[in-house]
Amino acid sequence: MKLQKLDIDKRLVKRALMEDAARNDVTTLSAIPAGARASATLIAKEDMSLAGIEVFMAVFEALDPAARFTSRYEDGAKIKKGAAIINVRGRARAILSCERVALNFLQHMCGIATLTAKFVKAAKGSQTKILDTRKTTPGLRDLEKYSVLCGGGFNHRRDLKEMAVIKENHIAGAGGIAEAVRRVRKKLGTEGVIEVEARNIKEVKEALETGVERIMFDNMTPAQVKKGVALIDGKIETEASGNMNIGKIGAYAKTGVDFISVGAITHSAPSVDISLLFE
Known part of the structure; x- marks a missing residue:
């Protein structure tokens, strides 16, 4: 079954980041220099069905529009434990401050996809x-x-x-x-x-x-x-x-x-x- 492109509600992403005070991350703003760059990779800790990769990226793009991503997988893919799902490159502060919100969306959506696959x-x-x-x-x-x-x-x-x-x-x-x-x-x-x-x-x-x-x-x-x-x-x-x-x-x-x-x-x-x- 071919998946239709997910229409992401940017307001939902914005509300989630506001809820977490991502622009006022006291730890990151104190510990990480403003101009620092970073690269981070998302690793699967269990077998799963992928869902929400576009939402995951949209969270980082909300704080760093210039963020770049490299992935071998699309939504609907079966991911094995230990697989590197996607790499994020951009401003270190943005990656750290967005991490939890991005993971919350992705872990929840993948959880639904994974359980659905078991029922199927x-x-x-x-x-x-x-x-x-x-x-x-x-x-x-x-x-x-x-x-x-x-x-x-x-x-x-x-x-x-x-x-x-x-x-x-x-x-x-x-x-x-x-x-x-x-x-x-x-x-x-x-x-x-x-x-x-x-x-x-x-x-x-x-x-x-x-x-x-x-x-x-x-x-x-x-x-x-x-x-x-x-x-x-x-x-x-x-x-x-x-x-x-x-x-x-x-x-x-x-x-x-x-x-x-x-x-x-x-x-x-x-x-x-x-x-x-x-x-």
Whole structure:
């Protein structure tokens, strides 16, 4: 899957540097001469999937527009422990003062990509695609969803406007699946995409009769999902969701479901271990 170029929000980078008081780094301003130059190399301390290299560079460029970078890797690459990922050359003060913020972005994004890749591997041999969710860090959604792509996963809707997903509380508030779908369809028209969350086979049958584009099997067992997939029989897209972990993916993928959505790949991904070392 070819990655689209990441559109970096420079305001996000600026806020992160301001939060860390990067322009008022008392240690660096005291210890390092103003005109000093330096070269530093980023080293992988574990195997990982790369995501966020452009963000990493943008942080240094915010304080040193003349900074230069040399890298053999692009986002989406599989990086081995010990690999030299990228070299940074520029003003020593800028490199030191930006280091932590640049690493924070990169370690978090690589962590998401790396965990996503593990889920994708667990579904290998099936046609099932791993999706992210909207369970993202406020303000970092675009970076986190991009990281999922770097790990070989796919994006579910970016926000509430992009796609209608009728969940349990919507159904309760509207008085049933059919009425909830009717109201949403009236609002969106025939061009809108609607997904309905179903908790059991009875609700799957109800949702299927409404003509929606996708049904989500919410917290249903693999056996129930398999039955639901057979019932739908390729008429519309199917998705399994609900407390998914690596150990469950294989069983759900074998049901023939089109998608498995996993909140954990964004909300619970551990940061990877990377070091930036002066030469």
